[in-house]
Amino acid sequence: MSQGKEKILQTALQEFAEKGYDGARIDYISKMAGVNKALIYYHFKSKEELFTAVINDLFEKAVSVSIEPTGTSVRENLIQVMEHFIDFLHYNPYFVKIMDQSVAQDRDIFHQLHHQNFFFETVIGMYQLGVQTGECRKVDHPEDFIVSLLGAVYFYFSHHKAIRKFYGNISEEEVISIRKKTMKDMISRLTFL
Amino acid sequence: MSQGKEKILQTALQEFAEKGYDGARIDYISKMAGVNKALIYYHFKSKEELFTAVINDLFEKAVSVSIEPTGTSVRENLIQVMEHFIDFLHYNPYFVKIMDQSVAQDRDIFHQLHHQNFFFETVIGMYQLGVQTGECRKVDHPEDFIVSLLGAVYFYFSHHKAIRKFYGNISEEEVISIRKKTMKDMISRLTFL
DNA sequence: AAAATTAGACTAAATGGTTAGTTTAATTTT
DNA sequence: AAAATTAAACTAACCATTTAGTCTAATTTT
Numbered sequence: 001m002s003q004g005k006e007k008i009l010q011t012a013l014q015e016f017a018e019k020g021y022d023g024a025r026i027d028y029i030s031k032m033a034g035v036n037k038a039l040i041y042y043h044f045k046s047k048e049e050l051f052t053a054v055i056n057d058l059f060e061k062a063v064s065v066s067i068e069p070t071g072t073s074v075r076e077n078l079i080q081v082m083e084h085f086i087d088f089l090h091y092n093p094y095f096v097k098i099m100d101q102s103v104a105q106d107r108d109i110f111h112q113l114h115h116q117n118f119f120f121e122t123v124i125g126m127y128q129l130g131v132q133t134g135e136c137r138k139v140d141h142p143e144d145f146i147v148s149l150l151g152a153v154y155f156y157f158s159h160h161k162a163i164r165k166f167y168g169n170i171s172e173e174e175v176i177s178i179r180k181k182t183m184k185d186m187i188s189r190l191t192f193l
Numbered sequence: 194m195s196q197g198k199e200k201i202l203q204t205a206l207q208e209f210a211e212k213g214y215d216g217a218r219i220d221y222i223s224k225m226a227g228v229n230k231a232l233i234y235y236h237f238k239s240k241e242e243l244f245t246a247v248i249n250d251l252f253e254k255a256v257s258v259s260i261e262p263t264g265t266s267v268r269e270n271l272i273q274v275m276e277h278f279i280d281f282l283h284y285n286p287y288f289v290k291i292m293d294q295s296v297a298q299d300r301d302i303f304h305q306l307h308h309q310n311f312f313f314e315t316v317i318g319m320y321q322l323g324v325q326t327g328e329c330r331k332v333d334h335p336e337d338f339i340v341s342l343l344g345a346v347y348f349y350f351s352h353h354k355a356i357r358k359f360y361g362n363i364s365e366e367e368v369i370s371i372r373k374k375t376m377k378d379m380i381s382r383l384t385f386l
Numbered sequence: 387a388a389a390a391t392t393a394g395a396c397t398a399a400a401t402g403g404t405t406a407g408t409t410t411a412a413t414t415t416t
Numbered sequence: 417a418a419a420a421t422t423a424a425a426c427t428a429a430c431c432a433t434t435t436a437g438t439c440t441a442a443t444t445t446t
Contacts, residue, residue, distance in 0.1 A: 002395065020298055022215035026432060036397045041433065043395095097297065103352055104293035105213055116355055124359065143359040144368075144375045151348025152341035158351075159296055159344075162309055166317065166336040175337075182337045189382055195420060219406060229422050234407065236420095 005043045007033045012054050017097035021051055021107065055102075055109050058095060062088070063115060067122055074130030075191050081123060082153055082183045089157040090176050096157045120146070127191075136191040145190070153183060198236045200226045205247050210290035214244055214300065248295075248302050251288060255281070256308060260315055267323030268384050274316055275346055275376045282350040283369050289350045313339070320384075329384045338383070346376060 011033040015024045026047060030037040044050040067084065069077035089096055102109050124146045130136030139145050156163060156179060167175050204226035208217045219240055223230040237243040260277065262270035282289055295302055317339045323329030332338045349356060349372060360368050 004395070018299070020213055020215060022213060023298065025430095027430090037432090038398080038434085039396055045433095047432065100293060100297035103355070104290065104297045105216065106211075106354065113355060117358075120356075120359060139375075139378075141360075141371050141375065144371050147349055147356055147359065148345035148375055148379065151352075152345040154348055155344025156340055161299065162296070162306060163313075163340055165310075166313060166340065167334075178334050178337050182332075182334065182341055185332075186341065186379075186383060190379060197421065218404095220404095229424090230406095231408080231423085232421060238407095240406065 002043075004033075004035050004039055008035060008040055008043060008050075009054055009057055012050055013058060013094055013098070016051060016054055017094040017101065020101040021047075021105065024051075026050075052109075055098065055112065058098060059112060059115055062092070062095060067119065069126075074126060074133065074135050075187065077126055078123070078130075078149075078191065079184050079187050081126070082149065082187065083180050085150070085153050086176060086179055086183065089154065090172075093157075096154075096160075100158050120150070123150070130191065137193050149183070149187065149190075152186065153179075195236075197226075197228050197232055201228060201233055201236060201243075202247055202250050205243055206251060206287050206291070209244060209247055210287040210294065213294040213298065214240075215298075217244075219243075245302075248291065251291060252308055255285070255288060260312065262319075267319060267326065267328050268381065270319055271316070271323070271342075271384065272377050272380050274319070275342065275380065276373050278343070278346050279369060279372055279376065282347065283365075286350075289347075289353075293351050313343070316343070323384065330386050342376070342380065342383075345379065346372075 008029065012024070012029050015029050015032070019025070024047075026037060026040060030040055040050065044053055067081055069080040071077045071080050099112070101107075102112065124143050127136060127142050127146055131138050131142070164175075167178070201222065205217070205222050208222050208225070212218070217240075219233060220230060223233055233243065237246060260274055262273040264270040264273050294300075317336050320329060320335050320339055324331050324335070357368075360371070
């Protein structure tokens, strides 16, 4: 990939994440990327196509953060997945922002949905396995249980600006560590028989 | 309030919720509201002011859903608050959408933040009271615990479109009832000593 | 090896549609 | 009478997209 194209994608990710599709400006992207506006249209045939390219690029990287837990029990695996999820959201703020923008505006990002579904289904399946083996407490609606847990993780990141103040003046790393501990604790308590 | 103004606010809420600030079109609002565009500028001096008015209007209604729990224990009160929160989000989909749009785009809605903070602080305080009276389990970071619970509630609504499929072909009322049960269960298990 | 050609990366400037916001004068509602 | 509302034309700015061309390094032809 040419240097210009790479820079464009990188800058466009930022712009789309911060301003949303409608708020994003091609002019601004070209200026920030230090390339001519026409170069964007040389590489991508429209704003929409640029957006799609940005998303695909982003999810390609996201997929590489695989969910192959290595624990010796379902409970441990669930905890591991949540911790990975927390780390991923922590290190990829643009991911969260793009997701928020897309969700808010019903933009269907086929790729996103595909991977998203896979992720949800995997985690739900993981828990159901634990119930089958008798390791985890049986719940009436595993899907609702997992949605709740994932929501508990996600919310902090998506509403970061509004929520952060409640944690006081500590470093972000400390908050992340607290978040992990809380989630671990919750999962333990909620899955034991 | 004049009938036209009311209709404008109502229609603008929909438009802003669905399209976001940048995506929303004044022409479209006037057309949908069945009023002349000039009337919008007669009542509001700019798009920005219209948006602010919409938000204020929305939060005024939101506040009226007070959080004055009537249970006989902190645990019961927490459960009640969460159930009210679930109902509120269920019956006010535009609220969720506007919040999502605003969060995604760092639009500072002073009023929103004010009420939001109050809500968070109230619930956190509620739990801390339970710890003090020895009724609830002591946790290292009550704020993180409450954020997790609120996130668990909120997520379903904000990501409704992506998540709903995992619940199968049941009515929305049934899902809401399942959600309430799951949250009640979670709160019970997590707060007991 | 020199000359001709190509292909890809890139640019400056124009085009044209869209959209927030205005204006004015008239009409209707309270 | 005052407040609310309409109609329709207008403008100024913004912004996605196009056009027509340059530059450069590699490849092919002579």
